[in-house]
Amino acid sequence: MTQETPDDLTRHATKMAKKKAARDKIMATKTDKRGLIIVHTGKGKGKSSAAFGMIFRCIAHDMKCAVVQFIKGGMSTGERDLILGKFSDICEFHTMGEGFTWETQDKSRDIEMAQAAWAKAKELIRDPSNHMVLLDEINIALRYDYIDINEVVTFLAEEKPDMTHVVLTGRNAKDELIEIADLVTEMELIKHPFRSGIKAQIGVEF
Template identity: 85%
Template sequence: MSERGKITDGMSEEELNARHAEKMAKKKVAREKIMATKTGEKGLVIVHTGKGKGKSSAAFGMIFRHIAHGKPCAVVQFIKGAMSTGERDLILKHFSDLCQFHTMGEGFTWETQDKARDTEMAQAAWEKAKELIRDERNSMVLLDEINIALRYDYLDVNEVMAFLEAEKPAMTHVVLTGRNAKDELIEFADLVTEMEMIKHPFRSGVKAQIGVEF
């Protein structure tokens, strides 16, 4: 039996509830003390990477939070082509006044098999991204799958970081998604989340499905 089990063994439900309330009260005080020191605000550089599913989905969650709060935002998709997705269809149909949406890629690189064309499209997407980031009306700009473009050197990661350092407005959030984020970008970012894949239905022969993957 654990030490905790020994302490609580034989206690009545009322005593256990009182003990729990006391413990949570102490945690609340400690938490509030920590939160009182967190008073700063800044526009964050946020990276979602890793082999697991959910990088773009989590980023779109933040975009929809911005929309819900009436805060202008924008999306640039670097790799994904013209395939319809739920996020894009919903935004274009109902929220285009708050969220600009630009699909600049023509598909994943193994689909196009044309590095020169992929590079050209990535560069065009980056130019659009810079325009949207410079516009201080946009509270958040999502650069979806830009990490793929950086991985294959369609874009220079140092150029991207230099732009964000020099020209990103102080209160604008920029989210960069895609697996294999460059080490330099991870070091540069304010918030980095790595999605870890534990299980995936694709390995069991299940294809991408509406409402889950797109």
């Protein structure tokens, strides 16, 4: 490692001071606060995990929140077990799906369950006491047209309370949803252990 000279340290301090001043100037203009529409999509892993990270932040700050799972069935997951076991007083948790469509093999039942999940989601979002509502894997239901994307977009645009954050996860987010979202993150797949024959593991995937 090269030894820093006093001149090097001075130049670095001056550079960082200028960067901080520029950053502070930008931050001074960011005064607005409002509830966000947040989309996690893409083929990469981590969409739901990142969303649950925000839910746990809300819980840590004693902010009321809720989760509706659209596709995942009744299998035990770490997030659900922890929330139901420790934080059900501050975070409602509803697993409305019965598994992925290739598991249920019953399209009419899948549509019925997705519609029920959307009805619950609207109820929770309309409640202004909920700081954040996570709609886990709703993009899958939207992709298969189990729920009308135009209805979802209209509802979020017209009925979501001003300060409520709504997080929507799942692959293949519809363009209409991306258009109205405030924050969109696409998870990119580089490598995945499943391709090497490694199945989903407790503590990593669920």
